[in-house]
Amino acid sequence: MADARTGSTAARIALYALLVVVGALVAAAGALVQAAWFPGGLVLALAGAVGLFWTGTRLMGGRGGVGAPAAGWLITVVLLTASRPEGDFVFGAGIGSYVFLVGGMAGAVICATIGGFAQPGGPAARLGK
Structure with missing residues (x-):
């Protein structure tokens, strides 16, 4: 599997900038879908977010790849939770x-902490033995 480590x-x-933008788009779409088709929309929105976080991790070849889409997702969600002067907001109570x-924040943390990556510059086995 080719990844961004060789680029x-x-x-x-x-690629990091693209992941931030896609994270923002997934958050905006998820905010609209999760309330529209409850509970199926909620599952779909969370699956899209976690899928993006996992893809970013795999694409970048390490745990840091989840940070860019998660940052775009989190910033967009926080901006959408703020009420406007007109009284409108995307998220209900x-x-x-x-x-x-x-769930989106937990999915980002899980994707960032899950194992399966070789240590940089060394074998896949544990170091120090």
């Missing part, structure tokens, strides 16, 4: 909104 620094930065917010 140039400019390509890695561009239902349980689905809270599950989406906490």
